[in-house]
Amino acid sequence: MAAPVDLQKLRESIEEVDREILKRLKQRMELVEGVARAKLAAAIPFRDPLREEQVLRRVREIAVELGLDAHEIERLFRLVMEMSVSRQQSHIQSLETVPLRVAYPGVEGSVHHRAAQRRYSGRAGGALLSGYETFQQVAEEVNSGRADAGLLPIESTQAGSVNEIYDLLAEGGLTITAETLTSVEYQLLGLEGVALEDVRTILSHPQVFKECEQFLRNVPWARTQTVFDTAAAAQKVKSAHDRTTAAIAEESEGRQLGLHVIHHAVQSAGGEYLRHVEVSRETMPCPPCVPCKTSVLFVLDHHPGALREVLGRLANHQINLTKLESRPRRGTGLQYRFYMDLEGHSASEEISKALEEIRPLTVELRVLGTYPRAQASFGGHP
Numbered sequence: 001m002a003a004p005v006d007l008q009k010l011r012e013s014i015e016e017v018d019r020e021i022l023k024r025l026k027q028r029m030e031l032v033e034g035v036a037r038a039k040l041a042a043a044i045p046f047r048d049p050l051r052e053e054q055v056l057r058r059v060r061e062i063a064v065e066l067g068l069d070a071h072e073i074e075r076l077f078r079l080v081m082e083m084s085v086s087r088q089q090s091h092i093q094s095l096e097t098v099p100l101r102v103a104y105p106g107v108e109g110s111v112h113h114r115a116a117q118r119r120y121s122g123r124a125g126g127a128l129l130s131g132y133e134t135f136q137q138v139a140e141e142v143n144s145g146r147a148d149a150g151l152l153p154i155e156s157t158q159a160g161s162v163n164e165i166y167d168l169l170a171e172g173g174l175t176i177t178a179e180t181l182t183s184v185e186y187q188l189l190g191l192e193g194v195a196l197e198d199v200r201t202i203l204s205h206p207q208v209f210k211e212c213e214q215f216l217r218n219v220p221w222a223r224t225q226t227v228f229d230t231a232a233a234a235q236k237v238k239s240a241h242d243r244t245t246a247a248i249a250e251e252s253e254g255r256q257l258g259l260h261v262i263h264h265a266v267q268s269a270g271g272e273y274l275r276h277v278e279v280s281r282e283t284m285p286c287p288p289c290v291p292c293k294t295s296v297l298f299v300l301d302h303h304p305g306a307l308r309e310v311l312g313r314l315a316n317h318q319i320n321l322t323k324l325e326s327r328p329r330r331g332t333g334l335q336y337r338f339y340m341d342l343e344g345h346s347a348s349e350e351i352s353k354a355l356e357e358i359r360p361l362t363v364e365l366r367v368l369g370t371y372p373r374a375q376a377s378f379g380g381h382p
Helices: 007-042 049-065 070-094 111-120 135-144 163-170 206-211 213-217 230-240 251-255 306-316 349-361
Strands: 100-105 127-132 149-156 175-184 186-190 201-204 223-226 245-250 260-263 272-280 292-300 321-328 336-343 362-372
Touching (some): 007 070, 100 111, 100 135, 111 127, 111 175, 111 272, 127 135, 135 149, 135 272, 163 336, 186 230, 186 251, 201 206, 201 230, 245 251, 251 260
Parallel strands (some): 100 127
Antiparallel strands (some): 292 362, 321 336
16 A cells, blocks of 8 residues: 655645745846947847857757756746846846936927936936937837836827827837826916917927916917927027017916916816837836836727626726727728737736636737836925
8 A cells, every 4th residue: 555645744845846836937137238238349239149049059958958848848938038037137127337328209398307317316327318209219229228218298188199109109119117197287378478468389299288278278369389308499489589489388487498487287187297218129027015017018809798798807807907008000991909008917816817717818918017006296396
């Protein structure tokens, strides 16, 4: 008769093996920090597809030698390699001697510039902020590696989502690594002594015009003209020195140029919050014990009730959905992509299980990033 199996002892042995695996994983993460410093010194990109494929090939061979499932081991090591790249990115950003290269839309003094200042001021090693005229240019700088991170406006409390940012995220290559919330209040600015009835042209960003629709309806004698940034609109008013031209911008953007407030609080419902997302090519670890948010992109399989099923799976796992947005897919007629923000970490048991249950209902499902949830910052300016 076979001796009884001591289940508790087996479990304790497994726990010892698990601890040893985690120790080795920690050792690997420490080693990749040295790799990051070597890559930085040699100006080598973090991602090396050829090297990664060599590692995976070697891992598959070892798995076969040990009698393990090579495909499952490869899947596991792909996750380990993603963790390693993320650790390298995090390590580089923590170095005191390396300035972080940050791209943002707009010019110095704009709300996007100030949001970047608030986000990166005081960083050990400093930050090199560079402004660009379009959101697309910011994304290209990050994708090309010329910038380490980009800060892009994705949503405002009055005008809603900035659709172009969602389209850029759908193109791939960018991961959301953080978010910020900034209080904004716009004024109508012009040269000294100009009255509202003198204004014939109002300059600003198209998104800002949406937020000021009620005010604009009350000044039908003035036409609107789009500019890539509110601070740039203020600069154009100053340089043109035209008393019939005004800009919708923040008061601080005009004050530094010598402009004056023609009309206060032109937004449709008082002040607003502007939400920016930080984007990078690589993921960043979300600090432990910090409330996180996860952004997800998905395209539904085409059958009735598919979206209801997705929302039902999230509800079954007690996951709080904070945002749901749809955007048409380019070149596909009236097919739509959906974007949703969930409270929690993508690696948590609840969210990971829910996403696996949702996957069969979709033709595409992608996590755009897990990052610390921002808290509203009152008082406006950094």
